Structures are given as C-alpha cells and as structure tokens.
Amino acid sequence: MGWENLTGPDAALWHTCAMAAARAAGRTPHPPAAVPSPARPGLDDGDGEGEGEGEVMLAAGPFTRYVLAAGDATYQKSSAFFFATGAVGLAATAAVAVGQAWGNSRRKRQAERAARPRWAEAGGGLLTVSTHGFYLSGPHGVSPWPWTAVDACEVGRRGLVDLTGRSTTGPVRWLLETDWAELVFALWALDRYPDHPRLAGGAWLPPGWLERVAAEIGPPTLPGPPQ
Numbered sequence: 001m002g003w004e005n006l007t008g009p010d011a012a013l014w015h016t017c018a019m020a021a022a023r024a025a026g027r028t029p030h031p032p033a034a035v036p037s038p039a040r041p042g043l044d045d046g047d048g049e050g051e052g053e054g055e056v057m058l059a060a061g062p063f064t065r066y067v068l069a070a071g072d073a074t075y076q077k078s079s080a081f082f083f084a085t086g087a088v089g090l091a092a093t094a095a096v097a098v099g100q101a102w103g104n105s106r107r108k109r110q111a112e113r114a115a116r117p118r119w120a121e122a123g124g125g126l127l128t129v130s131t132h133g134f135y136l137s138g139p140h141g142v143s144p145w146p147w148t149a150v151d152a153c154e155v156g157r158r159g160l161v162d163l164t165g166r167s168t169t170g171p172v173r174w175l176l177e178t179d180w181a182e183l184v185f186a187l188w189a190l191d192r193y194p195d196h197p198r199l200a201g202g203a204w205l206p207p208g209w210l211e212r213v214a215a216e217i218g219p220p221t222l223p224g225p226p227q
C-alpha cells in the first residue's frame with residue numbers, strides 16, 4: 001500500500017496536516033507543488049509589513065458556496081362551499097368539510113416546513129488558500145478574505161467548512177465545500193483561535209482518517225501547540 005491508494009482529497013488532507021504543522025511550529029509553510037491560481041498575494045496579516053509581504057500561496061481548488069435561504073411560508077387555503085340537504089346530503093356536506101380541513105392542515109404543515117431556513121447553493125469558483133487568508137475567484141472577480149475578517153470557523157463533514165465573517169457588504173455565514181476546507185479551518189484557528197477545542201489532536205480531521213492513512217503510508221505530521 002502507498003500513495004497510489006490515496007484519493008485526491010486524502011492527499012489534500014495529508015498536505016494540509018504538513019502545512020498546518022509548519023505554521024504551528026512557527027515556520028512558513030510551503031505548498032507541495034505550484035499553486036494554479038489567478039489570485040496574487042495581497043493580504044495584510046497585521047504585522048505592519050504591508051499587503052502581500054511574506055504571503056505564500058499554499059493551495060488552490062474548486063469550491064461550492066452555500067448560503068442560508070429563507071423558505072416560503074404561504075399556502076393556498078381551500079374554502080370552497082358545498083351544501084346538500086337530506087340525510088345523505090348532510091353526510092356528504094360533513095365529509096367535504098372534513099376533507100377540506102384535512103387538506104388545509106396538510107398544506108399548512110408543508111408550508112411551515114418549507115419556511116424553515118435551508119442551505120442553498122450560491123455559486124462557486126476557485127478557492128486559493130494562503131498563509132494570510134484565502135481568495136474566492138468567480139465570475140465576478142476575486143474576493144480576498146484575510147483571517148482577521150473571519151469571526152468563526154468550524155469543520156462540518158469532510159471537505160466542508162462553516163464560516164462566519166465580515167464581508168465588504170456586511171456579515172455573512174457560508175458553507176464552503178472544497179478539498180481544502182480543513183486547511184482553511186486549521187490555518188484560521190492557528191492564526192486567530194489557537195485554543196480552538198477541535199484543533200488539538202487532529203479532531204478537525206474526518207473520523208478514522210488518521211488511522212487509515214497511517215496504515216497505508218504512515219502517520220501524517222499534526223500541528224502541535226502554536227509557537
């Protein structure tokens with residue numbers, strides 16, 4: 001067994017561990033290969049050296065963005081009138097009324113379920129991760145995101161990061177789906193929240209991944225306490 005048994009996402013996680021470990025040890029991480037990205041270094045890490053100074057592009061790959069979208073709570077209530085006389089007619093009238101009430105209740109429940117906020121796809125493009133933050137390249141240009149603009153970051157399932165931050169147009173909350181989601185989380189946590197409870201011990205990696213990859217090519221290097 002060896003590298004040939006690892007998928008692209010596995011390789012991304014392996015290199016993520018190495019780059020995060022270098023960052024935690026106080027060294028500048030370097031990418032395993034040239035980073036194919038249209039974004040140029042331009043983020044300021046707050047050390048006063050100026051935009052792009054000392055910034056290293058580390059990884060790039062496709063991303064899909066998801067946003068919380070509100071549903072539609074409206075429903076069409078049936079109020080059709082039906083009335084018939086006689087014993088049979090009165091029974092039929094009652095049956096129609098019950099049927100209308102049941103139908104209205106069902107449509108109302110469906111509308112209430114539809115009204116709950118849900119994650120909706122909101123486009124994608126190319127994600128570039130650097131030592132200073134990340135860039136989102138799409139049809140409308142390149143959006144730079146320094147780590148200082150991200151207020152919260154959590155790893156969801158594998159390859160998915162839940163991000164809350166401050167854009168140029170106001171607060172946002174996104175899900176970003178990408179092979180480099182874990183790298184975004186690890187570098188943000190090391191820079192902005194080194195005591196993050198999931199950072200230590202590789203808890204931010206997919207369950208069982210460490211054991212599986214260690215059996216195939218050896219244990220990856222994990223970030224220790226930031227220096």
